[in-house]
Structures are given as C-alpha cells and as structure tokens.
Amino acid sequence: MGTLYLVATPIGNLEDISARALRILAQVRLIAAEDTRHTGKLLEYFKIHTPLTSYHEHNKLVKLDHILSVLEQGDVALVSDAGTPVLNDPGLELVRAVLDSGYTVSPIPGPSAPLAALIASGLPTDAFLYLGYLPRKAGERQKLLAGIQDLPFTLIFLEAPHRLLAALQDLVSVLGDRQISVARELTKLHEELYRGSISQALAHFSAQPPRGEFTLVLAGYLPVVSIWSEEKLLGEVRAGLVKGEPGKRLAAQLAEQSGWSRRKIYAMILTAKEMAGDK
Secondary structure, eight states, X not given: OOEEXXXXXXXXXXXXXXXXXXXXHHHSSEEEESOHHHHHHHHHHTTOOOOEEEOOTTTTTTTHHXXXXXXXXXXXXXXXXXXXXXXXXXXXHHHHHHHHTTOEEEEEOOOOHHHXXXXXXXXXXXXXXXXXXXXXXXXXXXHHHHHHTTOOSEEEEEEOGGGHHHHHHHHHHHHOSOEEEEEESTTSTTOEEEEEEHHHHHHHHHSSOOOSOEEEEEOOOOOOOOOOOHHXXXXXXXXXXXXXXXXXXXXXXXXXXXSSOHHHHHHHHHHHHHHHHHO
C-alpha cells in the first residue's frame, strides 16, 4: 500500500527545499499539485520528472478517487504552490479520505511562512494562535478580532496586499495599538520585516501601495497593570532587603507586581543599599 506524503516546498528561495523532499518528489508515482504549472517549474529546476496531476480548491473532491487509485499501486506526494500543504491550502479532504481508506499519511516538514514570521518577530513564541487569512469583509473581520481580543497568545494572520491597510486599521481599532511584526515576501528578493506598533506599521505601509504576500505577527493581550506609586515601591524594596532577598530576584518579583521596569527597580535597590550602608 502506498503512502501520501505531504511535502513542504519553498515559499521563495529554492535553496530552502530539503534533500528528503527532493528525494520523495523524485520517487513517488504521482505528485498532486495545487498549480501544475507552478510546481512544474520547481521540478524542472531540480530535474525531477515525476508525473503531475492538478489538485486545487475547485477539483479537490472529484480528484479523490484518482489519487486513491494511484495509492493502491504506490506513493503519492501532495504539494501546494508554496510552503506546507493543507495549511490554508487544499488537502484536508484528501488526508481524511486517505486515512479512512487505510493508507499512511506522512509529513515532510519544511518551509512555512507563519512559523518563519513568528520566530523572526521578536514576540513570544511559547504560545501562539494561527488564524490564517483574516475575513475579507470589515464587519466579519472586526467580529473575529473582538472575539480574540482578550487572548494572551501571540497571534498570526495572513493577509493579501490589497487588504493590508484595512486590516491594520481594524487591528488597531479593535485590539489597541499593540506591537506587531509585518513580514513581507519572506525568503524572496524583496523580503521585509517591519517591527513596531500597529499604528506605526499602518503609517509605514501607507506610504506606498503594499505589494507581495504578508504575514502579520501580533502581540497577545496583556492585562493593564496598576502602577504602584514610588512610595509604595520603595517600601516594598526596603522590606525585601530586610528579608535578605537578592537584589536581582527582588527586582524581577517587584517588576511583575508593580508595573515598573526591572532596571529602574534594581537602581532603586542599589540606592537603598547604599543609604543603608551609610547608616
């Protein structure tokens, strides 16, 4: 019985394809491609001559039987135009049909625009939520954003260039002026990673018509911390020093509670130690 391989392909730079991906593409009996012309150029570049069949949004259901029949004879690879297949691309129905038929599904990991944008964003990566493309209509987009505005996770979206400015406007109006990283044309010649507040990004990309493919990485919700007064903070600093708390650990603890920066608190601790020493 054959295996359906889900093969990630470059999102721009062809050097990003793995040796394993090239081997699988060369060995399978058939490659199901979102756009055979696009994938054909990739195969031609790497001198791979495996037969191609189209598998896209408009024929994904009628192609199931054909692909399943090929799997009876051997392996099949599924690729999208770029990046990791099934992720915001056709393929879910195929994966389910293959699994239901008792065949193996095996991922061949590789390029992924959402993950590439996330790790280069400078925003937290320990917990994130990927939501694909934002809704096209403003009302639906604003409703979605209102439903996730209190989530603490880093948020990742895809967006088309002609909707980028409207999306940024809705992001700042619904979620507030958070920190954002806007990744454009990742791994390609004109790659750009803009980092700043949403309002700054809106001004930056308003300067000229946005072009290319965009991935937005947005800071999650942070609850507003009630800022302690200097008098209260100084009192806690002195209390911590009396207890023998190490300065750096005390600064970190109080930074989480007080809304003050760790650097300022540590400077206050050093001053308090000096004054105590003078006495």
